[in-house]
Amino acid sequence: MTRQEATQRTAQRAAQRTPLNRERVLRAAVALADTTGIDALSMRRLAQELDVVPMALYKHVANKEELLDGMTDAVVGEIDPPGPGPDWRHVVRARILSARRVLLRHPWAARVIESRTGPTPAVLEYLDSTAGIFREGGLSADLTHHVMHAMGSRLLGFSQELFATPGPSEPGEASGPPDPGLAERYPYVAELAAASHDGDSAVGGGCDDQFEFEFALDLLLDGFERLRERGWTSAR
Template sequence: MPAVPRTRVSRERVLRAAVDLADMSGIDAVSMRNVAAELGVVPMALYKHVADKEDLLSGMIDLLIAEYDPAGTGEPWRDALRTRILSARSVLSRHQWARAVIETRRTRTPAVLEYMNDMTGLFLEGGFSADLTHHAMHALGHRIWGFSPEAFEDDDALPVPDDPALRAQMIEQVRAVYPHILTIALASSDGDDVTAGRCDEDFEFAFTLDLLLDAFERLRDAGWSSR
């Protein structure tokens, strides 16, 4: 009887299996044991390719960075930055677990450093000083990875009753106590129904990104310096 061929395991296969598992079942499902099961091997087989769970998570982010659209050759600095950052956001939307992992990384892999180096280089090649580039990268912060540091998530919003009468009563109570919050809530809603409109997170992200890029450009043209 012919021998059953052994499963070939590589670092890329381990990382890809972990990404697929996280996409399907969430990041909490990703463990050395579960990834090994996905590959049909014993957990110890993974340690030849990833040092530990932290190395596994960092490697998963490296795979996502490889999905980012590259900047076009000769593309203006602003267009190139915008393309890469919006591409990072698109990748993040396909891998909902990634934000939490990015926020917990304490070491920077070569892939992470290369991406940050490329982003910094786009500023410098666009005529920005090293000083202004330094502060611009700080201002962008997590936006280079495709997400904004929002103060509150949508889940933190006040629950809105389904009953129209109770909803109208709630709106009047909010109007009396928090009129300014209601004003901006109604601005993005249909008429007086605060439940009819929701923030378009992609629009808000691009809006803020464009504001920042406009400000960076004005500072560059003015010869701004932190000193």
């Protein structure tokens, strides 16, 4: 037996001695989704990963939906807490970008968060904390209410893009010449596509998702601050 095999066997024995609990189940589920994708995750596959019978999992999560709720909370729990700072915009910006880094580590998480029928405890705590930053920054309850709606999923570090930007073609894949008829029918869309995907543009070939996310985030935060300064209210 090689040293690596011995180390792996020792680690496996140690894992088997570790009592199964909810935290261990969720941690293993998150790791499995990271490795295989969320569609491949099942209670049976997770039980195999933990080297237990499937029924053992149900002592800690009642079903697959409760497992996904717990995984959501585990991922949201990785987001950095609010940092110090006199400018609420910087505090919110840093926290949202932390959320985005977390979701980039767990590409399946945004889809799972959107699939929940209601916010989980960790999501509620995150939203409450973020709303508190707005309120302590001087935004009224009325403005904060509309700010939270305007931000939507961007608060958690992701957003639904209007156009999906295709990746580079595979070697040998024929993309074909652009259809001139499309540009004639939709001239402004064609103009935007040419500007956004020009290899000489500031963001290079293809849209830079991080740049676009931060661009929109900064626009929103600056706009909210201007409304706060004006004493904006939704009252008619």
